[in-house]
Amino acid sequence: MDIKLKVGQRIKELRLQLGLSQEALANKADVDRTYMTDVENGRRNISVEVLERIIMALEISYADFFNAKEFMK
Amino acid sequence: MDIKLKVGQRIKELRLQLGLSQEALANKADVDRTYMTDVENGRRNISVEVLERIIMALEISYADFFNAKEFMK
DNA sequence: CTGTAGACTGGCGTCGACG
DNA sequence: CCGTCGACGCCAGTCTACA
DSSP states (O other): OOHHHHHHHHHHHHHHHHTOOHHHHHHHHTOOHHHHHHHHTTOSOOBHHHHHHHHHHTTOOHHHHTOSGGGOO | OOHHHHHHHHHHHHHHHHTOOHHHHHHHHTOOHHHHHHHHTTOSOOBHHHHHHHHHHTTOOHHHHHOSGGGOO
16 A cells, blocks of 8 residues: 555554544644645655654654554554 | 754664665665765755665664664653 | 645656775 | 765755645
C-alpha cells in the first residue's frame, strides 16, 4: 500500500487516541489545517521535517511512530 | 539534532554495511546521484516517497530503519 | 469539525559539468 | 567515487473561502 496512506492512517490513529481534532493537532504541529486533512487522507507527499513536527505533536518518538505493523515490511 | 542529519547518517551507515557506493545506491533507489550526496549530508528535506525508495534499496523495513537510537526520542 | 478548491511561493528532485 | 554548482520544472505547504 502507498506509504502516504500508511502515514496518514497512523497519524489519524494516534490523533484520535489523544482525543485531538485535526485542527488542534495542526496548530500543535504548526502546519496548516487543510494540509493536515490532505496528509491524513494520504494525498500529500510529506517531508521529514513536517512529519517530525507532527510526530512530536503526537507525543511519540520517530521510532515508535514507525513501530507499527504497516511499516514492518 | 536535525532530523535531516539523522536520516542522512542512518542511510550512510546502512549503505556502507551493504558495501555500496552512493552512486550504486542512488541508481538502485532511482534517485539522482548528486541528490543522494546532499541527503546523506543532511542538506535536503526529503519526502516520504523518495525516502521509501531509498529504504527499500537498503533492503530494510521502514520500522527497522527508524529502530535506531537516534530516533528513540 | 472536516473536506475541497484555487492561487501562490519556496524548495524538492533532476541533470550536466567540473574538480 | 564523492562533493559542489547552476539551471529548471513541479509539487510541498500556506492561505482564503465555501459547504
